[in-house]
Amino acid sequence: MADHDRDRQPELTDKPRKRKIHGSKKEKMKFQRLSGHSIGEDCRCTRYQCFNSVNQAERQQLVDKFNECPNKNAQDAYLSTLVKLRSVARRRPRAEENASLRAHSVQYTVKVQRPGQQVKEVQVCQKAFCSIFGITKNRVETIRKALSTIGHPPKDGRGQHKNRPHKLKDETKKAIQDHISSFRGRSSHYAMAQTRRLYLPEDLNVSKMFDMFNKLHPDATVKYETYRKLFNSDFNIGFGYPRKDTCPTCDEFRVNLEHNSQQILHADGDNLLHLTQQREELMIQKEIHVRKANTFYSRKADAKTRAKANPEFEAIAFDYQKNLPLPNKTANDVYYKRQLTFFTFCIHVLSTDEVYFYTYDETIAKKGADDVCSMLNNFVQNYLPDTVTEISFFCDVCPGQNKNFTVFRFFNYLVHDLKRLHAVKCLFPIRGHSYMECDRDMGNINSKADVELPQEWRDVFLSARKKPSPFNVIAMGQDSFFAFTTFLKGNFRGACPVPTRPIRELKFENANPQVIKFRNNWNGPFESAVFRKPIPRARGRRAEPVLARSYTELLPIKKAKYDDLQVLKKLCKPSNHAFFDNLPAVGIQASSSSDSELSDED
Numbered sequence: 316m317a318d319h320d321r322d323r324q325p326e327l328t329d330k331p332r333k334r335k336i337h338g339s340k341k342e343k344m345k346f347q348r349l350s351g352h353s354i355g356e357d358c359r360c361t362r363y364q365c366f367n368s369v370n371q372a373e374r375q376q377l378v379d380k381f382n383e384c385p386n387k388n389a390q391d392a393y394l395s396t397l398v399k400l401r402s403v404a405r406r407r408p409r410a411e412e413n414a415s416l417r418a419h420s421v422q423y424t425v426k427v428q429r430p431g432q433q434v435k436e437v438q439v440c441q442k443a444f445c446s447i448f449g450i451t452k453n454r455v456e457t458i459r460k461a462l463s464t465i466g467h468p469p470k471d472g473r474g475q476h477k478n479r480p481h482k483l484k485d486e487t488k489k490a491i492q493d494h495i496s497s498f499r500g501r502s503s504h505y506a507m508a509q510t511r512r513l514y515l516p517e518d519l520n521v522s523k524m525f526d527m528f529n530k531l532h533p534d535a536t537v538k539y540e541t542y543r544k545l546f547n548s549d550f551n552i553g554f555g556y557p558r559k560d561t562c563p564t565c566d567e568f569r570v571n572l573e574h575n576s577q578q579i580l581h582a583d584g585d586n587l588l589h590l591t592q593q594r595e596e597l598m599i600q601k602e603i604h605v606r607k608a609n610t611f612y613s614r615k616a617d618a619k620t621r622a623k624a625n626p627e628f629e630a631i632a633f634d635y636q637k638n639l640p641l642p643n644k645t646a647n648d649v650y651y652k653r654q655l656t657f658f659t660f661c662i663h664v665l666s667t668d669e670v671y672f673y674t675y676d677e678t679i680a681k682k683g684a685d686d687v688c689s690m691l692n693n694f695v696q697n698y699l700p701d702t703v704t705e706i707s708f709f710c711d712v713c714p715g716q717n718k719n720f721t722v723f724r725f726f727n728y729l730v731h732d733l734k735r736l737h738a739v740k741c742l743f744p745i746r747g748h749s750y751m752e753c754d755r756d757m758g759n760i761n762s763k764a765d766v767e768l769p770q771e772w773r774d775v776f777l778s779a780r781k782k783p784s785p786f787n788v789i790a791m792g793q794d795s796f797f798a799f800t801t802f803l804k805g806n807f808r809g810a811c812p813v814p815t816r817p818i819r820e821l822k823f824e825n826a827n828p829q830v831i832k833f834r835n836n837w838n839g840p841f842e843s844a845v846f847r848k849p850i851p852r853a854r855g856r857r858a859e860p861v862l863a864r865s866y867t868e869l870l871p872i873k874k875a876k877y878d879d880l881q882v883l884k885k886l887c888k889p890s891n892h893a894f895f896d897n898l899p900a901v902g903i904q905a906s907s908s909s910d911s912e913l914s915d916e917d
Contacts, residue, residue, distance in 0.1 A: 352449030365443030517555035562747020622666035
């Protein structure tokens with residue numbers, strides 16, 4: 316599960332964040348100079364007839380390959396393979412006494428690939444050579460001199476000298492890196508295996524960080540551009556927090572289609588036909604993927620319509636929302652310190668647009684499967700109308716919270732043990748296409764509100780919406796969280812009988828107590844598998860397990876976070892200091908306040 320608090324610091328990396336196309340003007344102009352070569356005018360020579368020997372498509376292919384070189388050294392190395400030095404075949408006498416004699420003659424060639432033939436070298440004149448690659452005669456002369464004197468292409472000497480009176484000092488660079496590393500951020504909720512990008516608070520930016528650096532180091536003469544370059548080149552950092560995951564399949568289709576379009580612009584003949592067919596196949600595959608993704612939304616809309624018309628059926632969307640910090644202040648010190656995390660679990664009733672926010676901080680409970688089941692159980696028992704006998708749940712595919720064996724067993728428990736419902740269905744979207752009403756609900760919350768205590772966050776939630784009805788905010792105590800994994804273990808198999816990852820839809824019905832029905836696609840028949848252990852006879856009936864609490868005492872936080880919170884509490888009202896003093900922490904003597912007393916104080 317992703318880090319749920321600001322307990323991570325930026326780290327130096329060899330894989331920084333991808334540079335945006337609209338970078339600084341200096342970087343953009345440098346890239347344009349390197350890759351902006353274009354074909355010049357016809358040389359009109361009669362000896363080689365260069366532009367007739369090399370047609371327009373071949374010339375364009377040559378300059379495109381030249382522009383793809385990553386730097387000037389690579390370009391010069393490529394050109395040097397096309398410049399050949401030959402011994403002078405015949406020397407003519409010179410009348411001048413000190414006449415300079417050439418040590419060699421020069422032959423210029425280009426390598427072209429023609430259909431049905433191997434790569435062919437075509438000799439051209441110097442003027443045509445410069446025109447084809449969009450370079451000057453002086454550059455060609457520099458390459459010729461290097462080949463004749465040192466035997467290899469010239470090396471770009473720009474920026475290689477040691478005379479740098481304004482060079483950034485090592486200690487200043489280290490100070491900038493340490494300052495950036497001192498900020499606290501969090502990881503993405505969805506794709507930690509694919510990326511290690513760290514997200515800093517959304518109200519922070521590079522300009523603010525630079526101003527904060529100048530306040531800490533008033534004697535350092537550092538420009539904003541220097542700070543920005545180190546931020547982009549040495550770290551993999553973003554701002555804000557992704558409100559939903561992105562679809563890697565859609566991203567792959569987009570990149571492949573863009574690359575295909577560029578290839579089509581410079582293709583002809585059979586290659587053009589092949590690329591066009593490839594583009595059509597990509598478009599078809601993308602359309603199929605998007606239709607499958609949209610099926611989730613169609614099923615949700617159908618369930619919403621049915622729930623409005625049928626009082627015995629209900630459709631529910633649920634999800635954990637963005638973690639909120641405590642205290643939530645705009646002071647600079649907050650960006651350097653760890654904060655207490657405030658969790659919110661949203662349940663949205665699709666038929667009535669009623670919203671239930673289950674709230675608690677990290678000392679009360681965690682964000683695992685047992686916690687999800689506990690809050691769903693609380694909703695079904697206390698807030699679901701008695702007329703409802705069938706539910707369709709809609710949630711994302713987070714395996715640590717929703718899509719796992721514990722949650723599946725809990726759905727079966729609602730139907731066959733608790734006998735509260737006759738049927739339960741759960742639908743999972745394709746990753747990256749999981750936007751639901753819960754995300755819209757969280758968008759109504761003012762995440763920049765000045766908040767110091769958990770109850771103040773709950774007050775923000777209560778005032779966030781008026782129509783169609785205010786949010787229902789439930790303060791969860793530890794007595795409401797139960798260990799469903801242990802409780803349900805005895806009646807079910809040791810492991811899930813089917814792979815959970817590919818499942819798109821599953822259901823439990825009271826007519827089949829031991830069976831899970833599922834399908835990995837949106838259409839077609841449901842498959843089934845034995846889910847529960849056989850029900851024992853009365854003589855050998857096992858003792859019924861007891862649904863025990865998940866937590867018997869407050870969850871301690873790390874001592875480093877506790878120390879940071881003691882610093883941040885100075886930004887809060889004196890009357891709120893006791894809350895931070897009474898937080899349980901590793902290595903800190905526990906407060907005398909009881910669990911219930913602390914929950915009431917929250």
